[in-house]
Amino acid sequence: MSIVLGPNQYGKAENRLVRIDRDPDGHRITDLNVSVALSGDMTDTHLTGANDKVLPTDTQKNTVFAFARDGIGEIESYALRLARHFVNSQPSIQRARVSVGQYPWTRLEVGGSPAHHSFARSGEGTRTTVVNYDGAQAWVVSGITDLIVLNSTGSEFWGYIKDGYTTLKETDDRILATAVDATWRHAAAEGTDWGKSYTTARQSLLEAFAETHSLSLQQTLYAMGERVLTNCPEIVEVRLSLPNKHHFLVDLAPFGLDNPNEVFHADDRPYGLIEGTVQRDDAPPAGLAWS
Numbered sequence: 001m002s003i004v005l006g007p008n009q010y011g012k013a014e015n016r017l018v019r020i021d022r023d024p025d026g027h028r029i030t031d032l033n034v035s036v037a038l039s040g041d042m043t044d045t046h047l048t049g050a051n052d053k054v055l056p057t058d059t060q061k062n063t064v065f066a067f068a069r070d071g072i073g074e075i076e077s078y079a080l081r082l083a084r085h086f087v088n089s090q091p092s093i094q095r096a097r098v099s100v101g102q103y104p105w106t107r108l109e110v111g112g113s114p115a116h117h118s119f120a121r122s123g124e125g126t127r128t129t130v131v132n133y134d135g136a137q138a139w140v141v142s143g144i145t146d147l148i149v150l151n152s153t154g155s156e157f158w159g160y161i162k163d164g165y166t167t168l169k170e171t172d173d174r175i176l177a178t179a180v181d182a183t184w185r186h187a188a189a190e191g192t193d194w195g196k197s198y199t200t201a202r203q204s205l206l207e208a209f210a211e212t213h214s215l216s217l218q219q220t221l222y223a224m225g226e227r228v229l230t231n232c233p234e235i236v237e238v239r240l241s242l243p244n245k246h247h248f249l250v251d252l253a254p255f256g257l258d259n260p261n262e263v264f265h266a267d268d269r270p271y272g273l274i275e276g277t278v279q280r281d282d283a284p285p286a287g288l289a290w291s
């Protein structure tokens with residue numbers, strides 16, 4: 001029996017980077033959470049403590065900020081630039097994964113016009129990307145998380161298995177709410193308009209959620225993934241994780257009141273967690289996309 005080092009990676013996680021573009025017509029804010037993970041020839045480092053192949057995580061942090069000096073652009077382009085830099089500049093680094101979350105800010109309205117330099121954090125979901133690069137090829141996964149949506153009708157759930165432990169009542173009119181966590185794989189790392197792709201994918205998720213008369217969150221999940229693939233030819237696979245944010249009708253009878261589907265208890269846990277992948281049947285191999 002011998003003991004060996006398994007897969008490993010290291011990097012600076014959750015660099016909080018804010019850039020202000022001081023456009024005279026109105027400032028623009030880019031608010032990011034950037035994580036770097038590098039891997040390569042790190043056996044000596046773990047076995048003997050030799051650090052000659054280690055690019056310090058502190059240097060990685062500095063690079064994240066330095067690369068924002070001349071503009072960030074779309075988060076996918078920024079992550080690609082960083083990932084390529086780490087691998088191409090350091091012989092001991094063979095793979096880089098750069099993950100970016102972009103927090104949304106909305107320009108305030110002041111006196112009926114858009115404010116020049118004032119913003120409010122908005123709840124429209126956090127845009128995300130994960131770029132993997134191995135020195136030869138790059139893979140780009142983009143997504144959105146914490147996009148909270150609710151349909152106040154148009155959702156049913158019935159016809160499910162009943163066994164000795166079932167207490168859930170069938171319903172033909174319930175609230176359907178979820179916090180969308182979606183990630184999608186791009187066919188290529190080049191030639192994509194990342195901003196347009198994100199906007200179209202996000203809008204597709206929202207429209208499918210709103211337009212699907214839902215018999216289950218599973219059915220809604222498929223409709224959302226299918227809509228993204230229909231509207232975004234550059235995307236080949238969509239992964240969705242949808243917590244079922246249960247809203248239970250409150251029994252008001254003890255107080256002599258009826259409750260015609262109006263008063264609910266929004267329960268936060270436990271929650272059903274519905275997860276699934278929707279993909280093109282001719283999707284190219286995922287390679288390191290989901291690493």
Ligand SMILES: O=c1[nH]c(=O)c2[nH]c(=O)[nH]c2[nH]1
Pocket residue numbers: 157168215216217218244272
């Ligand atoms: O849309 C739903 N899917 C389920 O699998 C499920 N299970 C459950 O208790 N409620 C729901 N709702």
